[in-house]
Amino acid sequence: MPTGVKRSSYHHGSLREALLDGARTLLAERGSQGFSLNELARRVGVSSAAPYRHFVDRDALLGELADQGYLGLRTALEETERPSTTPADRIRRMGVAYLRFAADNPAVFGIMFQHRPGHEKVRPLAFQPLVDVVGQAQEHGDLPDHVPPGVVARTIWATVHGLATLQLGQGFVGLGLEDSTENLVDQALTLLLRRPRPGG
Amino acid sequence: MPTGVKRSSYHHGSLREALLDGARTLLAERGSQGFSLNELARRVGVSSAAPYRHFVDRDALLGELADQGYLGLRTALEETERPSTTPADRIRRMGVAYLRFAADNPAVFGIMFQHRPGHEKVRPLAFQPLVDVVGQAQEHGDLPDHVPPGVVARTIWATVHGLATLQLGQGFVGLGLEDSTENLVDQALTLLLRRPRPGG
DNA sequence: CTTACAATGTAAGTGACGCCAACATAAGGG
């Protein structure tokens, strides 16, 4: 039964999924600060105590959304694969995809990177695609290979993650450096990658 | 009159400063999520309505702490100056100072980079020392000079900021890449700076 | 000095919040 639709029976039928779906849109509207479990229950058409049958508390629900966010981020990074391009280009596309994901899901992105125990399990999954491509870029000569790929990937991740969080928090406003997402990523990664970008 | 000390007179005398001081320690204990204006008022020994004589709402108080945080971050970056070292080394020390600031003031750091209108004025102040040193590093040949210093500084900032936020959120846990703050910054900036670090 | 006023405190209350305990209803297996 879809979110927000009145039900006739006492039991909802698929409340857990309805809560997760409703939480995503409520988060998009109100942000992670303004998110309210009571309002979510109200929208789904259920009492304010019902969600506690499916999630131990508010943080457990948000944590589940974060876990799903890691999977979504991973597939977003994986989907940057294209036939016959260089690893360096793939890294650029991953960076852009990362910023896009953050811009499209700002609240979930924020929750993903607050410290909540348990995320150490699922976060490496989103990190792995980058490590793989960095290894390829090292073989291809686009990145120094005297450093383990994990360390290089961590640096690239930090750079892209920093761009994403600063952009979300309007960190670049007021510096006189207005740029598009693509330029932001390009200018940053050009300093890290050894070869200049093919298109410029 | 210091925080938490009982007063005899009806008026506090310096409530505004006492609130800001108490807020810093309360934030350190509870984090920005668990921070409560009521508890702050209780600790300072004043009614829960009193803070509203000095701050329009909770966010205004936190915003003021964020503004002070920008000034503190700026001085932390400025204090990395040493006689007779290279600009590249100065950049490394700035990076370490940035991570230290974040680790020492995690809640304030988090508040600083959430989007709150007004911070566009004071944030460039903390950004400026880095821009200056990047310009020197370009003249010194440690960074490419065919790109404006602001753009290079933005990339370095993003990298260091990413390291800081990921470290705060335990982002590197579970990756099998445990490192000290100094190593984290060194390994990242070595990829950005052209010359290898003198010590290694 | 007094008296008016502005600044700064309190008390009490509002609606929303997260969460809990006790109870009601339904679903499903023996």
Add this chain to the structure above:
DNA sequence: CCCTTATGTTGGCGTCACTTACATTGTAAG
């Protein structure tokens, strides 16, 4: 069919941010 378990509801607790009306004090003009 009945009994257990899962999954809802009602009502309530304590806390929160914030407001309104009132109390107290510092200050400065008459």
